[in-house]
Amino acid sequence: MKGILNKICLAVVSTIVPVSCNFLNVENVGKSDIESFFSEVPALEAANYGVYHTAYGVFDSYLFTYAEVVADELVLNTESGADWVPYQDFTNKSSDETGALGMVWKNAYNVINNINEMLYYGPGLRKTFPTQAATVDNVLAQAYFMRALMHLQLCLCYGQNYTFTDNAGHMGVPVVDHILSLTEKIARNPVYDVYSSIVSDLNTALDLFPAGADYSSAYFANPLAAKALLARVYLYSGNWAQAESYASQVMAARQLTPRDGYRNLFCTRTPANDESIFRFNGFQLGKSSYKMYYYAEPKARPSERVKALLADDADIRKGMLKYDDEYSDVVMKYTCTDVVSSEEDRYYNPVVLRVSEMYLIHAEACCERGGSGLDDAAKDLKALQARARGIKPEDVVLTWSTKDNLLKLIEEERIRELCFEGHRLWDLTRRHKELVRTDDNTSIVRKITYPDYRFVMPIPAVELEANSNMVNNPNYD
Numbered sequence: 001m002k003g004i005l006n007k008i009c010l011a012v013v014s015t016i017v018p019v020s021c022n023f024l025n026v027e028n029v030g031k032s033d034i035e036s037f038f039s040e041v042p043a044l045e046a047a048n049y050g051v052y053h054t055a056y057g058v059f060d061s062y063l064f065t066y067a068e069v070v071a072d073e074l075v076l077n078t079e080s081g082a083d084w085v086p087y088q089d090f091t092n093k094s095s096d097e098t099g100a101l102g103m104v105w106k107n108a109y110n111v112i113n114n115i116n117e118m119l120y121y122g123p124g125l126r127k128t129f130p131t132q133a134a135t136v137d138n139v140l141a142q143a144y145f146m147r148a149l150m151h152l153q154l155c156l157c158y159g160q161n162y163t164f165t166d167n168a169g170h171m172g173v174p175v176v177d178h179i180l181s182l183t184e185k186i187a188r189n190p191v192y193d194v195y196s197s198i199v200s201d202l203n204t205a206l207d208l209f210p211a212g213a214d215y216s217s218a219y220f221a222n223p224l225a226a227k228a229l230l231a232r233v234y235l236y237s238g239n240w241a242q243a244e245s246y247a248s249q250v251m252a253a254r255q256l257t258p259r260d261g262y263r264n265l266f267c268t269r270t271p272a273n274d275e276s277i278f279r280f281n282g283f284q285l286g287k288s289s290y291k292m293y294y295y296a297e298p299k300a301r302p303s304e305r306v307k308a309l310l311a312d313d314a315d316i317r318k319g320m321l322k323y324d325d326e327y328s329d330v331v332m333k334y335t336c337t338d339v340v341s342s343e344e345d346r347y348y349n350p351v352v353l354r355v356s357e358m359y360l361i362h363a364e365a366c367c368e369r370g371g372s373g374l375d376d377a378a379k380d381l382k383a384l385q386a387r388a389r390g391i392k393p394e395d396v397v398l399t400w401s402t403k404d405n406l407l408k409l410i411e412e413e414r415i416r417e418l419c420f421e422g423h424r425l426w427d428l429t430r431r432h433k434e435l436v437r438t439d440d441n442t443s444i445v446r447k448i449t450y451p452d453y454r455f456v457m458p459i460p461a462v463e464l465e466a467n468s469n470m471v472n473n474p475n476y477d
Helices: 031-037 041-069 082-088 100-128 130-158 191-208 223-236 240-253 259-267 288-292 304-309 316-321 355-369 373-389 403-418 424-430 461-466
Strands: 009-012 022-025 074-076 276-279 300-302 351-354
Touching: 031 100, 041 074, 041 082, 041 100, 041 130, 041 288, 041 300, 041 424, 074 082, 100 130, 130 191, 130 223, 191 223, 223 240, 223 276, 223 351, 223 355, 223 424, 240 355, 259 316, 259 351, 259 373, 304 403, 316 373, 351 355, 355 373, 355 403, 373 403, 403 424
Parallel strands: none
Antiparallel strands: 009 022, 074 300, 276 351
């Protein structure tokens, strides 16, 4: 069997800076070489850097962009952005091995496979080197977090949203929680099982993170990141009580970035008062998202919907659609502006989880709770709008009379705050909404009514051909 899922790789990188990455394939080097590699704690730490390195590529090259191209927040240049046209037009095929369809599957499972090697050999290092047990536990906790994150992204891309069926029993993706054998043929798990595995991994991570460790850096998974991801997972699965609880815990622990530092949150390498909970370090790595939105000749621009929602000149977020007087109607969330010595130094550190999202999760969960929760939700929206407009929360005026009115305001605030960060498609599908693109969109598809098979990608052909237990999504056969 030569399918992607049985290619067990181990990423090996520098133990100091994640500059480069080599892969050791189990088929070629054998189990003894892997055991030898994991004979000391620094090797486990090196493998951890490799996981972040590979995961960065998955997000930068594909995930941040895919959920926007397929949704309604951007207008694609069909010439410079030609690689994304099949996704915008929903004509992508299982045979696409080099685009998002094939590469998200391949590289995300590479990350998971690498993690499973770490989780298999890591506990032995704790016994062999008891004085380094805290270091081992910290790395293993990060590994559980990253495995949860990658399983979630895979399930979003290749499986319909959690509430697509009443019991989430529809097809998700394979849950790979062990080292696969070369002859093992695994099948897709129901979405319910995928989410259960994700929650289990995040709770295990929370149990493993050592008490008293320095978790001030957002460039490595930490307990706060695990809670933030749990808040997102529970939001996506419609567990409002748990979503509200975990979002509250994160909001209590980390403050919003002040208004005067908002642009720097995205456009500088070391922003002050950073509200980021988890973000990737892009030093000397690829810059696909930067090139996608490069202000001088962007492959994609904000849609009329986004610009209309950010029409208020007082809203600091409107400034994220402008580089200077010459370059406007652009996306600045992936452009570093604080280093000009060379183009190579213009790397960015994309955000995966941040406090603003927690306010929006909390608002939506409170709104769904009803009763006094409606006022709690309004309070969250006022906090975000006050920061954006430079006024006090009590001076923000929200006009709503029903739960549905307020949910609409929350949806619009999610667009203002989280646009182009890889959320919009998942927001549409989990709320069972139509996809309606504005007139400026270049796609041949302007509207899709929920539910629709095109809201997920087909399974890559190479996997279907190699594994008789693997089945494609409906209507893609």
